[in-house]
Amino acid sequence: MPVLRTTALVDAEPETVAAALRDRRQFVDDPAAGVRMRAVDGPGLLGADESISFHVRVLPGVWIPLRTVLTEVGASGFRSRSRPGPFFERLEHQVTLAPTGAGVLVTDEVSWTTRFGPLGRLVDVLIGRRVALRVLGARERALRDRARELGAARRVVGAAIVRDGRLLTQRRSFPVEVAGRWELPGGRVESGETDWDALRRECAEELGAEVTVLDRVGPDLPLPGGSVLRLYEAVLAEGSAEPTAVEHQGLRWVSGEELDGLDWLDADRIVLPELHALLRPLDSEVG
Incomplete structure (x- = not known):
């Protein structure tokens, strides 16, 4: 052999x-x-x-x-x-x-x-x-x-904000073709920004909340159009305001069992295996 x-x-x-x-x-x-x-x-x-x-x-x-x-x-x-x-x-x-x-x-x-x-x-x-x-x-x-x-490639960053074994998700309000679907907070990294700076800015704009960015979650994820999505675990910073839907239809904290039931945007659906892996030990602790 x-x-x-x-x-x-x-x-x-x-x-x-x-x-x-x-x-x-x-x-x-x-x-x-x-x-x-x-x-x-x-x-x-x-x-x-x-x-x-x-x-x-x-x-x-x-x-x-x-x-x-x-x-x-x-x-x-x-x-x-x-x-x-x-x-x-x-x-x-x-x-x-x-x-x-x-x-x-x-x-x-x-x-x-x-x-x-x-x-x-x-x-x-x-x-x-x-x-x-x-x-x-x-x-x-x-x-x-x-x-x-x-x-x-141009980077897009997403925040997997976890609290008490649940993940924060938000429901899009626009554009019309994706209204009502779910995604993670985040967005494009602007020129001169680090990934961490971009995530903190995006969370402040979209949630009115401050976050502490932790470790990378999973591999980079190639997206249509040539961008790359990088996912980071995050938690609400000490003293942060409670997240609110500043630009979205609503927010929802979901458990690992609920992840697959949401109508995710295509890009966010790609990272579901990584999100399940992130929440699985937390689900076990809660259980």
């Missing part, structure tokens, strides 16, 4: 690299490397049980199709596995992300078992390892490029 391991250092924030790794819009079309890769279409980031399809050139004019299914997905990477096919009995790919002072260390480990006994093992020696290295090299270049694009 061949095992191949490679490492690469990507100069970007961990949340940005995690987003680039799972971005549905990341693709590889590298004729020189003989690799084409596509993820399934849809909003948000790739999650567990979703698939990535490959076409890999093994000899001039000879391409083989592969499809791997994500079995584990998290902030530190993912693991995927192919279904048995005509060439492989099994193929597994694990990616691990480890933040360092110089960037994010990305470790790829690929293991596989070919069919055809001794002939398959000979093909591994002559072709398999070389093909696997080409695939990983093409994927690494695509990952670096996408992480660079996401890192330079």
Whole structure:
């Protein structure tokens, strides 16, 4: 069973690299490397049980199709596995992300078992390892490029304001096409602002309240139009006024059990897995 391991250092924030790794819009079309890769279409980031399809050139004019299914997905990477096919009995790919002072260390480990006994093992020696290295090299270049694009994209920030195991949500009043739908407080980061400054300003404008911004929640989330959403946990600052609906139809504090029942804006619906993860330990404490 061949095992191949490679490492690469990507100069970007961990949340940005995690987003680039799972971005549905990341693709590889590298004729020189003989690799084409596509993820399934849809909003948000790739999650567990979703698939990535490959076409890999093994000899001039000879391409083989592969499809791997994500079995584990998290902030530190993912693991995927192919279904048995005509060439492989099994193929597994694990990616691990480890933040360092110089960037994010990305470790790829690929293991596989070919069919055809001794002939398959000979093909591994002559072709398999070389093909696997080409695939990983093409994927690494695509990952670096996408992480660079996401890192330079215009940022939108959202505040997951939590109190007593509940999350503050607000209902839009305009424009008419989204009136009545729910979202998190937040908005665009203006020129010269930090994410934290933008969140405090947006919460003051939208809620009439002051917040203390805490840790990032989940990976960066690519949005239609090229922006990136960054979500932060927040709490009401000491002495803050009670939040009110300054610009919205209303506010609501919701539990984790109520999250999926709201008619969320598309961008905010993307972050529901991260919101559930944020509220889950709080729900357990309350229960």
